[in-house]
Amino acid sequence: MDDRMMKAVLFDRYGGPDVLYVGRAPRPEPARGEVLVRVRAFSVNGGELAARSGRLRLLTGRRFPQRTGLDFTGEVAALGAGVTRMTVGDRVWGVLGRTSGFGSAAEYVAVPAERIGRVPEGLDLVEAAALPVATTAVTALRDKAGLRRGERLLVRGAAGGVGNAAVQLGRAYGAEVTAIARAANLDFVRGLGAHRAVDRRSARPSDLGRFDVVLDTAGTDLRAFRRLLNPGGRMVTIAFDLDRPVSSLGSIAASGVHGRGRVRFFSGDPTQGHFDDLARHVVEGKLSPAVDRVFPLEETAAAHRALEAGGVRGKYVVSVA
Template identity: 80%
Template sequence: MNDRMMKAVLYDRYGGPEVLYLSRVPRPEPAPGEVLVKVHAFSVNGGELAARAGRLRLLTGRKFPKRVGLDFAGEVAASGAGVTRLAEGDLVWGVLGRTSGFGSAAEYVTVSAERVGRLPDGLDPVDAAALPVAATAITALRDKAGLRPRERLLVRGAAGGVGNAAVQLGRAYGAEVTALARAANLDFVRGLGAHEAVDHRTVRPAELGRFDVVLDTVGTDIRTFRRLLNPGGRMVTIAVDLERPAASLGYLAASVVHGRGRVRAFSGDFKQAQWDDLARHVAEGKLSPAVDTVFPLEETAAAHRALESGGVRGKYVVRVV
């Protein structure tokens, strides 16, 4: 077998999960400042589903084949020139940078050494693959919202990848956590630490009361949920309404540019400090991985299909080795 080749998941046209296929492509080599990571597992994220379906084609363009996979957990297989912090065999996790696009659905991936961190001792890489998005929740609640003990926190999409981490963190930070989720997932989010779990399909936002912090992982009805904020309240959103992206982005931009600081938006582009934070939260017991189902690499399309169907509890993880 040619060790310069590797398996990777590709697609040649926009569409549903059925467009994904497993192929063999050249194995990348690390450039200076990069590491080559042998991927053990990765998770499936909503943004890559939207990209694969063509909803982001203004950004992703029409050049094919394209790749999927954003985050990863694995081990360092080789290092480029100038990398001293990491060594071959180190267990690491990370997220590909904004300019790198997708591509972790593969046996190997190259990434800047600054964009990966070491796994906490004893954490299995497959479980670890469910946690990189938790760095988003840490940044959202602690850094962007400044969540304080005894404040009321509302988490939209509480059973999902970022949402489940936010529920755990909100409880660990001493907040009173209300979790919005499907009826079938209410016991799940209670088990994560939510003080109150509410079926978002049967309870209207106006019936929820007032909150000091709202974390939105959904992207729709931002104005409606902004109205639930107490004086001095903060809303952080990490999502865009994919049915109306222009309007959604326009509202968020106006919130920032015109000083409506109650709504704050950001997208994760994490480096070493964030990975150190994430590892510390795991080691301190503030965060635990929530893995719904583990799929083999050959069934990446099935993992995409499952996430699109809704109802995920934590993360769908794809095992590579």
């Protein structure tokens, strides 16, 4: 077998999960400042579904085949020139940067050294793949919202990848956590540490009370949830409504001009420091991986299909080994 090639999940056209297949792609070589990682597992994220379906085609273009996969865990296989803080064999996790696009759904990935961190000892690499996206929750609550002990936190999409981490971290930071999730997942989010769990289908925003911080992972009805903020409250969203992008982004922009509380929008772009923080939270027992189901690489399409169906508890993870 040609060791210059590797298995990778590809698609030749935009569409549903069935467009995904495991094919062959050139095995990357680490450039200066990069690390080659042998991928052990990755998780499936909403952004990948949007890209695969073509909803992000203005960004992803029309050149095929295209790749999928955003985060990963694995072992360092080779070092590019100038990399000194890692050694071959180190167990690492990471997220591809905004300029890198997708591509972690493969046997190998080359990534800048500052985009990865070491996985804590004792944490299984497949389970650990549920956690790189938790860096988004750390950034949202600590850096963007400045969540403080004793404040009231509302988490929308509390059973999902970022949401479940936000519930755990909110509790660890000393906040009173209200979690919104599907009815079938209410016990799950309570088990994560939520003080109050609310069925997203039956609860109206106006019935929820007031909050100091709202973390939104849905991107819909932003104005309604912004009205729940106390004076001095902060709302952070990591999503916007892809079905109504102009209205959704307009609501975010308008919040900075008038009304109660500005909506802070950002997309996760973690670096080494974020992964160091992530590892510390795990070691201190503040954060644990929540894996709903593990799929083999050949069933990546099934993992996409499951995430689209909704109801995930934590993360769907794909094992590459």
